[in-house]
Amino acid sequence: MIVEAGHYALVLAFVLALFQATVPLIGVGLRDARLMQSARSVALTQFAFVAIAYAALTYAHVTSDFSLVNVYENSHSAKPLVYKISGVWGNHEGSMLLWVLVLSICGASVALFSRIMPETLRAGALGVQGWIGAAFLLFVLATSNPFARFAQAPLEGRDLNPILQDPGLAIHPPLLYLGYVGFSVTFSFAAAALISGRIDAGWARIVRPWVLAAWTFLTLGIAMGSYWAYYTLGWGGFWFWDPVENASLMPWLAGTALLHCMSVMQKRDALKIWTIFLAILAFSLSLLGTFLVRSGVLTSVHAFANDPARGVFILVILVLFIGGALVLFALRANTLQAGGVFAPVSREGALVLNNLLLTCACATVFIGTLYPLVLEAVTGEKISVGAPYFNLTFVPLCLPLAIAMPFGQQLAWKRGSLLGAAQRLTLAIGCEFLAVVALALVKGGPVLSVMAAGLAIFLITGSFADIGARALRGGGHVFARAFGLPRSAWATAIAHAGIGVTLFGLASTGWGVEEVARMQPGQTVAVGPYEVTVASITPGKGPNYDETVAHTLVRSGGVAITEINPSQRFYPVREMHRAEAGIATLGLGQIYMSVAEVNRDGSIDARLYWKPFVILIWIGALVMAAGGLLSLSDRRIGFAFVARARRSAAPAFQQAAE
Amino acid sequence: MRAICLALLFSLVALAPAHAVRPDEVLADPQLEARARAISAELRCMVCQNQSIDDSDAPLARDLRLLVRERLKAGDSNDAIRTFLTARYGDFILLKPPLKLDTVLLWAGPGTILLLGALIILMRRSNGNNEVRSGAELTAEEGAELASILSSKDEAQRQAG
Numbered sequence: 001m002i003v004e005a006g007h008y009a010l011v012l013a014f015v016l017a018l019f020q021a022t023v024p025l026i027g028v029g030l031r032d033a034r035l036m037q038s039a040r041s042v043a044l045t046q047f048a049f050v051a052i053a054y055a056a057l058t059y060a061h062v063t064s065d066f067s068l069v070n071v072y073e074n075s076h077s078a079k080p081l082v083y084k085i086s087g088v089w090g091n092h093e094g095s096m097l098l099w100v101l102v103l104s105i106c107g108a109s110v111a112l113f114s115r116i117m118p119e120t121l122r123a124g125a126l127g128v129q130g131w132i133g134a135a136f137l138l139f140v141l142a143t144s145n146p147f148a149r150f151a152q153a154p155l156e157g158r159d160l161n162p163i164l165q166d167p168g169l170a171i172h173p174p175l176l177y178l179g180y181v182g183f184s185v186t187f188s189f190a191a192a193a194l195i196s197g198r199i200d201a202g203w204a205r206i207v208r209p210w211v212l213a214a215w216t217f218l219t220l221g222i223a224m225g226s227y228w229a230y231y232t233l234g235w236g237g238f239w240f241w242d243p244v245e246n247a248s249l250m251p252w253l254a255g256t257a258l259l260h261c262m263s264v265m266q267k268r269d270a271l272k273i274w275t276i277f278l279a280i281l282a283f284s285l286s287l288l289g290t291f292l293v294r295s296g297v298l299t300s301v302h303a304f305a306n307d308p309a310r311g312v313f314i315l316v317i318l319v320l321f322i323g324g325a326l327v328l329f330a331l332r333a334n335t336l337q338a339g340g341v342f343a344p345v346s347r348e349g350a351l352v353l354n355n356l357l358l359t360c361a362c363a364t365v366f367i368g369t370l371y372p373l374v375l376e377a378v379t380g381e382k383i384s385v386g387a388p389y390f391n392l393t394f395v396p397l398c399l400p401l402a403i404a405m406p407f408g409q410q411l412a413w414k415r416g417s418l419l420g421a422a423q424r425l426t427l428a429i430g431c432e433f434l435a436v437v438a439l440a441l442v443k444g445g446p447v448l449s450v451m452a453a454g455l456a457i458f459l460i461t462g463s464f465a466d467i468g469a470r471a472l473r474g475g476g477h478v479f480a481r482a483f484g485l486p487r488s489a490w491a492t493a494i495a496h497a498g499i500g501v502t503l504f505g506l507a508s509t510g511w512g513v514e515e516v517a518r519m520q521p522g523q524t525v526a527v528g529p530y531e532v533t534v535a536s537i538t539p540g541k542g543p544n545y546d547e548t549v550a551h552t553l554v555r556s557g558g559v560a561i562t563e564i565n566p567s568q569r570f571y572p573v574r575e576m577h578r579a580e581a582g583i584a585t586l587g588l589g590q591i592y593m594s595v596a597e598v599n600r601d602g603s604i605d606a607r608l609y610w611k612p613f614v615i616l617i618w619i620g621a622l623v624m625a626a627g628g629l630l631s632l633s634d635r636r637i638g639f640a641f642v643a644r645a646r647r648s649a650a651p652a653f654q655q656a657a658e
Numbered sequence: 659m660r661a662i663c664l665a666l667l668f669s670l671v672a673l674a675p676a677h678a679v680r681p682d683e684v685l686a687d688p689q690l691e692a693r694a695r696a697i698s699a700e701l702r703c704m705v706c707q708n709q710s711i712d713d714s715d716a717p718l719a720r721d722l723r724l725l726v727r728e729r730l731k732a733g734d735s736n737d738a739i740r741t742f743l744t745a746r747y748g749d750f751i752l753l754k755p756p757l758k759l760d761t762v763l764l765w766a767g768p769g770t771i772l773l774l775g776a777l778i779i780l781m782r783r784s785n786g787n788n789e790v791r792s793g794a795e796l797t798a799e800e801g802a803e804l805a806s807i808l809s810s811k812d813e814a815q816r817q818a819g
Contacts, residue, residue: 233713240709279666298707364768371764380758384702386710386753518681596680596715605680605696 006056179218406462
């Protein structure tokens with residue numbers, strides 16, 4: 001009954017999305033305020049109905065209602081509760097329902113947090129949001145119905161794929177979708193602005209918080225996914241240039257570019273056409289990612305051709321939305337007037353360089369990801385594009401970007417001085433040289449690691465050079481002045497420093513140590529500065545798996561400092577193995593041990609790593625996200641601006657808008 | 659393996675349990691072993707999704723790892739091993755696709771886009787600069803007009819004052 005109610009709610013949500021897609025836009029056309037205002041309540045109601053549908057599916061998973069095909073195929077009565085809840089999105093149908101839920105959350109947020117924007121813009125954006133919602137709700141209902149029932153219910157389910165039975169699944173997809181789908185808001189605002197023809201600095205100010213929010217979530221989502229892969233896969237890799245990962249990296253790159261050129265548009269009313277284009281591009285890449293992941297085209301071009309219903313459906317959505325937006329763009333872009341002019345060496349100029357490099361990096365990932373698919377579809381020839389390709393193409397684009405970042409921060413708007421910027425960065429450049437010399441002497445190792453780590457130090461110190469200079473200038477206490485600076489200045493510095501922190505972690509992989517060993521209980525292997533001893537190997541039993549655990553001591557100079565328990569698990573329902581790595585965080589580095597095989601003689605085949613500074617890779621991402629959040633809290637940029645303005649100047653702003 | 663491939667589709671990160679290089683595979687000579695690892699990292703496990711044979715637990719990957727090590731012991735160069743494997747399995751096995759007619763766009767794409775982008779920006783810039791320059795200096799007529807506006811404004815102010 002509850003399940004049927006959920007299914008019905010989903011159908012109602014689809015009808016509401018159709019209403020949201022048409023009536024407010026008609027209102028914009030007729031300049032009818034009442035039709036336009038309907039958008040808000042419809043968006044909120046649509047969210048409520050999708051949430052009901054989602055809750056109903058969660059209920060079916062939690063109560064192990066195996067009469068549902070979706071629950072039967074992806075759940076088991078003995079599965080821990082947390083994986084019954086997160087397992088809802090651990091499969092195609094549930095994952096698409098989560099997608100739609102996040103989309104409706106976005107729509108509802110626009111409805112709630114947008115009181116001060118022009119009525120036409122809000123109604124237009126919510127209308128476009130309605131079209132996206134209707135398309136994907138129809139997709140779920142027509143091709144991926146999570147509420148399908150069996151005529152006769154099986155007694156037990158087939159369990160969730162063991163690899164997905166992990167806290168990572170609980171956190172990673174929701175964060176990623178909030179970022180991915182969050183760009184739909186930017187897309188809708190861009191389309192609405194093109195429809196109404198009003199695109200100015202005010203538009204950028206209204207839309208920028210949404211870009212910041214989506215970007216922050218996407219940053220966290222990608223980092224979380226990377227760490228999940230790192231500890232689950234058992235060989236310590238954290239990024240594989242897999243198409244599924246690239247699918248989330250492309251919107252991130254486009255979103256980062258968008259974030260930066262939006263600040264130009266907001267401050268200087270320039271780069272308007274390009275900003276609108278990037279807003280369309282970021283969500284288009286999100287849609288492309290959804291297509292790649294959900295259509296089955298990645299498993300094989302042939303698998304896609306054999307069961308094309310889902311793939312073709314998403315492909316049609318993709319073509320209609322991207323094509324429609326680009327047609328609108330082509331029709332309206334010419335009417336946009338170029339804004340403020342600036343010298344090549346200026347903050348604007350630096351941000352143009354940033355956009356050029358980020359867009360090219362994004363295009364590189366795009367080419368590398370899609371080329372094999374297209375080539376196979378056209379000529380039938382199969383090639384592989386893996387990490388070596390991206391190391392040769394993507395990385396060279398990122399290095400100049402990293403070098404240019406602190407310089408860009410130092411340049412003034414309109415006209416800057418490169419020499420002056422270099423002077424202000426003297427300290428940072430000095431730190432870089434010191435770091436390079438120190439690392440070369442202490443660590444040695446690959447030249448590339450030393451250089452990249454030095455660059456990371458330059459990035460971190462250089463990011464704060466601006467704040468330091470502004471704090472030292474003039475009277476008053478240095479710290480009081482530093483903390484009195486606008487939050488946006490701090491946000492930029494912190495986010496940029498985050499890139500430096502991540503880069504340092506990446507560079508440090510060159511100093512890692514790897515050992516492959518067959519180990520008996522009592523045996524010791526030296527891994528980098530530590531000794532690792534297997535104390536005992538014992539069988540164990542979890543709720544829905546059997547495991548062999550290697551209780552292992554980590555010693556430093558003979559003194560035991562910590563214990564790790566890597567294990568090899570066997571899930572009988574799916575007859576699948578899964579290695580659970582044992583990880584000890586020591587300082588900023590990690591000892592990482594994974595059991596590859598339990599041999600008949602009682603020994604284990606183990607892979608052991610010492611990874612110095614490895615956690616900086618993800619800490620850097622957290623720092624970037626912190627920068628994003630701080631920027632959101634700046635009253636001149638973020639939602640706080642919206643809230644304050646609503647309290648004080650809402651009537652005046654609305655009058656101005658109308 | 660199919661189950662793993664499906665698992666991949668259900669998540670947005672690449673996931674597969676890895677066993678990869680086993681202790682019994684490791685060559686006694688550390689230099690040869692290092693070469694074996696380097697070669698393996700650039701060879702695709704063809705039944706997996708985007709994994710190198712160095713990272714994969716599939717039986718095929720193990721066979722290929724052993725094959726690479728056998729050829730190394732027989733004294734083959736890295737290139738000879740790659741040629742041998744592509745003759746058997748096609749370009750699909752190389753994670754770094756060779757430059758061919760088919761892959762020209764793949765390899766030239768990023769550089770071309772960077773150049774085109776830079777060119778477009780430069781062209782737009784030079785247009786923009788012309789505007790700036792034409793706006794920067796006033797023609798004689800404009801100067802005279804500005805002076806008359808300013809002086810008339812001054813007079814108006816004086817009268818008002």
